[in-house]
Amino acid sequence: MGQNTGDDPIPEDLRRFIILNIDSVAELECLLLFQRNPGWKAAPPDIAQKLYIPVQDAQDILERLVARQLLGQADDNLYAYKNLFAEMVTRLAALYAQYLVPVTNLIHSKPKNKIQKFADAFWIRKD
Secondary structure, three states: OOOOOOOOOOOHHHHHHHHHHOOOHHHHHHHHHHHHOOOOEEOHHHHHHHHOOOHHHHHHHHHHHHHOOOEEEOOOOOEEEOHHHHHHHHHHHHHHHHOHHHHHHHHHHOOOOHHHHHHHHOOOOOO
């Protein structure tokens, strides 16, 4: 298991995993749906219904998780859990169940994208 830093309940290795692989709570929830049901194959409408999000958002999430090798594309627009990072995802699921707020705060604290980071560089601050 990874080391915790101070009062932070998130071990450093899981922190890195989240920062590198999870851009939203919806992505995490999608990944955990598959983790809890390892033999399950699902299409974007299935994910959209379970996460209460638009089908296009579900499609985008699935494609990002496939690109990160967290999910695999089975066939005919069906997606399935990929066990490549199974131990890490299992630990993340347990951590998320116990420390929902710190995990979601970490996800929300990430810069949304390079354009946002660029725009933030020009933000005028009143000091």
